[in-house]
Amino acid sequence: MDDISSPPKPWQACVLTLFPEMFPGPLGFSLAGQGLEARRWALEAINIRDFAVDKHRSVDDTPAGGGAGMVMRPDVLAAAIDGARSRHPDLPLILLSPRGARLTQARVRELGAASGAILICGRFEGIDERVIEARELEEISIGDYVLSGGELAAAILVDAIGRLIPGVLNDETSALFDSFQDNLLAPPVYSRPAEWRGLKVPEILLSGDPKKIEDWRHEQSLQRTRERRPDLLEGEEE
Numbered sequence: 214m215d216d217i218s219s220p221p222k223p224w225q226a227c228v229l230t231l232f233p234e235m236f237p238g239p240l241g242f243s244l245a246g247q248g249l250e251a252r253r254w255a256l257e258a259i260n261i262r263d264f265a266v267d268k269h270r271s272v273d274d275t276p277a278g279g280g281a282g283m284v285m286r287p288d289v290l291a292a293a294i295d296g297a298r299s300r301h302p303d304l305p306l307i308l309l310s311p312r313g314a315r316l317t318q319a320r321v322r323e324l325g326a327a328s329g330a331i332l333i334c335g336r337f338e339g340i341d342e343r344v345i346e347a348r349e350l351e352e353i354s355i356g357d358y359v360l361s362g363g364e365l366a367a368a369i370l371v372d373a374i375g376r377l378i379p380g381v382l383n384d385e386t387s388a389l390f391d392s393f394q395d396n397l398l399a400p401p402v403y404s405r406p407a408e409w410r411g412l413k414v415p416e417i418l419l420s421g422d423p424k425k426i427e428d429w430r431h432e433q434s435l436q437r438t439r440e441r442r443p444d445l446l447e448g449e450e451e
Contacts (some may be wrong), residue, residue: 218428223254224327224328224378225255225301225304225329226255226256226332227257227259227297227331228256228259228435229259229261229290229294229297229331229333230258230259230333230334231260231262231334232307232364233259234259235345235368237290238364238368239368239372240375241367244375244381245376245381247381251380253378253379254375259287261289261290261293264290264292264296271286271289282338283338284337284341285339285340286339287341287344290333290341290344291348291371294333297331297377301329301450304328304330306348306350306351307324307330307332307335307351307352307370308351308353309335309353309354309355309356309367309370310352311330312354313351313352313353313376315355315357316353316354316373318373321370321374325374330374331433332367332371333383334367335363336361336363351383354366355369360418363446371424375428396438396445396446397435398434399434400430400431400434400437401433403418415429419424
């Protein structure tokens with residue numbers, strides 16, 4: 214009898230949000246959208262408001278101790294998290310937060326190697342700290358700035374992971390030349406025509422010598438990284 218193995222499960226993105234209609238949004242287009250349609254990865258958007266307990270479906274309240282804005286309630290959000298965990302018990306819990314650890318390509322690769330992630334999108338002035346502690350949420354920031362909510366950050370994280378999922382990129386080797394691979398920025402890239410408005414493609418890229426081209430690209434990556442992000446090279450060139 215032939216050994217018929219089941220296809221691998223798609224990478225699962227489970228997003229907890231007050232605005233599920235924001236998904237898939239940009240993730241439904243181009244390579245990410247094609248990957249979603251082909252079931253290379255899967256998306257589930259859960260409305261946090263569905264777990265509210267009062268007739269007004271309230272999800273926020275005033276901050277303890279006073280202050281501006283509102284805070285997401287711990288009972289409602291915890292119930293939403295627990296509901297997601299009941300369906301996806303093995304997925305890591307990630308809170309998109311400007312105070313979290315800055316997202317790196319290394320963390321993207323780690324998350325992409327897992328079976329998926331539960332992504333929690335905050336709103337208002339933030340979420341009750343007790344939920345973060347009780348559910349041991351990992352806080353991730355996409356940069357040193359503040360958004361209106363975590364939805365755009367979640368989409369960015371999923372897009373970064375999606376590029377690494379086998380079958381999503383048309384040419385999977387192209388990811389090897391992305392910025393932040395090996396802590397280097399990507400080298401400059403060129404295409405046709407060979408000359409445009411007096412600007413020429415570097416001759417070495419037209420040489421047909423793979424070794425020379427590879428060496429040139431590596432040196433360009435080093436040079437750009439030294440100039441623009443020397444922090445990435447700290448300890449690497451000692």
